[in-house]
Amino acid sequence: MTAFTAPIADLKVALFATCFNDTMWPETPKAVVRLLERLGCRVEFPSAQTCCGQMMTNTGYAGEAVPLVRHFVDVFEDYDAVVAPSGSCVGSVRDQHPMIAHLAGDPGLASEVEGVRPKVYELSEFLVDVLGVTDVGAYFPHRVTYHPTCHSLRMLRVGDRPLQLLRAVEGIDLVELPGAEECCGFGGTFAMKNADVSVAMGTDKAAHVVETDAEVLVAGDNSCLAHIGGILGRQRTGIRTMHLAEILASTKEHPTW
Template sequence: MSDTPTVALFATCFNDTMWPDAPRATVTLLERLGCRVVFPREQTCCGQMFTNTGYADEGTALVRRFAQVFDPFEYVVAPSGSCVGSVREQHAALARRAGDAGLERAAEDVAGRTYELSEFLVDVLGVTDVGAHFPHRVTYHPTCHSLRMLHVADKPLQLLRAVRGIDLVELPAAEECCGFGGTFAMKNADVSIAMGSDKARHVRETGAEVLVAGDRSCLAHIGGILGRQRAGVRTMHLAEVLASTEEDPA
């Protein structure tokens, strides 16, 4: 790794459209840690939503675009375990299905340089204390793709434990799915809401002020249920907490 690593921010389409504070916080955090961050404007969707619903041709077109846009960069970092999981687990497979060996090699190469935020901080930069300050009671939900596809393990918790002023409390049944699952939430709404309600109940049991996760999509699902319950729990992306300092609080 160079002394000043160049990082391409993969903002993800849903963050860019609905929750831009997460990618903004990612930039703030990485620059504070000495990275040079660039934002390739040609980036679009990783293709996960097409792939997961059976539109392989459309997904393959987005794999090709992703590989072209991010090929020049030393590292690609995204505030989303779900989208990074797609890049790592689906892109080469889609190219292989299409019979495009060149695209398969390109997809594998870029995937090897693509990281979810917490694993980039811990595994590549080698830091757990990022200089954050967040004096609130917090509980953390490990999202399914970060946990089961990327195997980030306790890296987000390592980072949160080092935050000054934080009161980090364990979430009961933390590894249970929240029920979002992308289109699963629309195709199986009753099951999704039941799972989300269980997760919201566990969040309330912690007495936390803030629920933190590495995927804004899951936070939207759980947060929507907590909001309808008037639970008084705020949802925040991990990047927002880690970017918070005493001088510039979140």
């Protein structure tokens, strides 16, 4: 299914890097740029972009997220498509921005939100649904297991799109993760407010990752990966975590490993 009839190169595509990736994991949005350009897209990074406001909303401060939602629609409303390497942030835009506009009591903002949010795609959705590709020409000769993050799975319903993309990667040894659909225990501020339960969940997730004998744990959200990876690192498992974008961007000429 391709949502646009115009040639890919004519699409006005914006990268929403997300504030966490921008600040902590720049290699991920860089990989998105390389990948999308390789597939013939013209990607723009509107530098006025900041944050979707998810952290405030989910911690109980939805009012504080109002200016961020306003800013988000201002920055992105003129694009044909907005691509973000985070299921969680895209979930926030699609699921929570209407609620925040409603809370702000601003019908104008609500209608702007309605205009923008259907154009916001998580990376695997954009590749499979908009560009219509599953083989992105990637090369990654390592043993990999995939963790579907909760918001990509249950808010966005990306289904097996990330797996379709990974299966087409040349050289990859993709192994199934037991209990894959169970939450890793990150949950934003949950990781701090309920650190014991969060770690208990993350430890079980990490144990499943270890069971697979994978070298790399891949997911579509770096925040979840920071949590699982933090445990895998503390346990000295030697298992590396990587964002889906970085594996898909990897080629023989420019490996990301």
